[in-house]
Amino acid sequence: MADVEEKTCEIEKQTTDNSQTNCVAESKENEKQDVNENEVVDGENSTDAPKKKKKKKKKKKTDENADEANVDGETKTDDVEKITDKLEQQNLDGETADGGGDQASGEGTKKKKKKKKNKGPKQQTDPPSLPISDRTAKDRFSSEEKRAETLEGTARKLINEKGLEAGLAFPTGCSLNHCAAHYTPNAGDPTVLQYDDVCKIDFGTHINGHIIDCAFTVAFNPKYDKLLQAVKDATNTGIREAGIDVRLCDVGEAIQEVMESYEVELDGKTYQVKSIRNLNGHSIGPYRIHAGKTVPIVKGGEATRMEELEFYAIETFGSTGKGMVHDDMETSHYMKNFEVGHVPLRVQKSKQLLNCINQNFSTLAFCRRWLDRLGQTKYLMALKNLCDVGIIDPYPPLCDIKGCYTAQFEHTILLRPTCKEVLSRGEDY
Numbered sequence: 375m376a377d378v379e380e381k382t383c384e385i386e387k388q389t390t391d392n393s394q395t396n397c398v399a400e401s402k403e404n405e406k407q408d409v410n411e412n413e414v415v416d417g418e419n420s421t422d423a424p425k426k427k428k429k430k431k432k433k434k435k436t437d438e439n440a441d442e443a444n445v446d447g448e449t450k451t452d453d454v455e456k457i458t459d460k461l462e463q464q465n466l467d468g469e470t471a472d473g474g475g476d477q478a479s480g481e482g483t484k485k486k487k488k489k490k491k492n493k494g495p496k497q498q499t500d501p502p503s504l505p506i507s508d509r510t511a512k513d514r515f516s517s518e519e520k521r522a523e524t525l526e527g528t529a530r531k532l533i534n535e536k537g538l539e540a541g542l543a544f545p546t547g548c549s550l551n552h553c554a555a556h557y558t559p560n561a562g563d564p565t566v567l568q569y570d571d572v573c574k575i576d577f578g579t580h581i582n583g584h585i586i587d588c589a590f591t592v593a594f595n596p597k598y599d600k601l602l603q604a605v606k607d608a609t610n611t612g613i614r615e616a617g618i619d620v621r622l623c624d625v626g627e628a629i630q631e632v633m634e635s636y637e638v639e640l641d642g643k644t645y646q647v648k649s650i651r652n653l654n655g656h657s658i659g660p661y662r663i664h665a666g667k668t669v670p671i672v673k674g675g676e677a678t679r680m681e682e683l684e685f686y687a688i689e690t691f692g693s694t695g696k697g698m699v700h701d702d703m704e705t706s707h708y709m710k711n712f713e714v715g716h717v718p719l720r721v722q723k724s725k726q727l728l729n730c731i732n733q734n735f736s737t738l739a740f741c742r743r744w745l746d747r748l749g750q751t752k753y754l755m756a757l758k759n760l761c762d763v764g765i766i767d768p769y770p771p772l773c774d775i776k777g778c779y780t781a782q783f784e785h786t787i788l789l790r791p792t793c794k795e796v797l798s799r800g801e802d803y
């Protein structure tokens with residue numbers, strides 16, 4: 375999730391032991407998984423590894439449907455037919471499929487648990503659907519997991535989604551081209567990802583409110599490689615600069631320096647990559663994606679210092695346009711205002727919608743699709759009402775000028791007393 379410069383909130387410091395141990399544990403998991411990701415990928419690609427035969431076969435089947443599929447697949451590798459059937463029923467943005475798919479897989483899981491006993495060790499599906507906690511490090515992930523349309527379903531399973539205790543921390547951003555952040559499809563959106571698109575996958579998970587916020591950019595056409603490289607380098611620079619007692623303005627200046635040292639040539643025209651000056655990284659608190667401190671990505675920011683035990687999302691955005699974003703297009707992202715206490719509501723539909731939001735998202739961000747999958751209907755007026763009274767804030771897509779291209783990379787870090795831990799680091803980005 376991106377932080378827009380205009381937004382200012384109170385600073386909240388995160389110091390509980392719990393939060394530390396949780397995130398550290400999670401990051402250790404990540405390390406293990408990283409080490410083994412190679413193996414899995416190698417296995418998939420190799421033709422003579424007999425162990426992987428089953429997986430290969432399944433992968434092929436999945437691929438036939440992958441373009442239209444969401445990940446609400448099944449939990450067992452040998453239930454290929456079931457998976458295939460399920461994937462066929464699902465559409466690209468998981469619009470209608472999410473709810474139904476989840477129910478179905480819930481039943482399916484039960485059935486399988488009975489069968490499982492005499493069938494040897496569980497195997498991860500492709501895309502993965504077994505919770506990380508149930509897996510040995512090997513074969514947890516596959517390259518398919520990166521697919522935008524499969525991320526949410528996959529993430530829900532991997533995190534062992536359970537109400538507000540574990541799940542997705544905010545809607546999966548898949549902003550395209552001149553849109554830098556906060557776009558995810560609403561129901562009926564006909565957008566289809568194209569070869570020449572530059573797509574920012576911004577996704578977040580949490581366990582007991584401890585949020586991991588990370589993002590990467592996908593481009594199929596290699597002409598954007600320099601743009602992506604610039605932003606990745608800028609983000610890694612931010613991560614390198616960050617630390618206890620470091621001034622936020624110094625991080626921003628270092629980021630801009632690196633970002634704007636890159637040029638990209640697109641269709642015969644050369645652009646200097648610009649840092650998008652009104653987008654920021656941010657501190658993270660429990661159930662609070664933007665906890666108050668902002669990490670600028672240009673010079674001239676605040677001199678506030680980073681502090682021990684703070685969590686930060688270090689994210690940078692590069693653009694071939696103006697280097698400045700504005701609200702544009704239909705809103706999909708919403709979030710309760712963290713500061714707002716109880717507000718009495720008169721309209722029944724608004725009350726009902728707020729109850730649903732409180733129960734399912736609390737102060738975490740959500741999108742219209744997630745209300746749809748919870749069975750909410752005709753909620754737009756009520757949602758507008760909740761926004762008008764200030765309980766909910768809308769987060770519309772943030773776009774630079776039409777025709778330009780933007781890229782983003784992001785990681786969540788924890789400033790531990792003796793080390794700076796990159797909680798979301800993998801070998802892919």
Ligand SMILES: [Co+2]
Binds near residue numbers: 376587656
């Ligand atoms: Co973020």
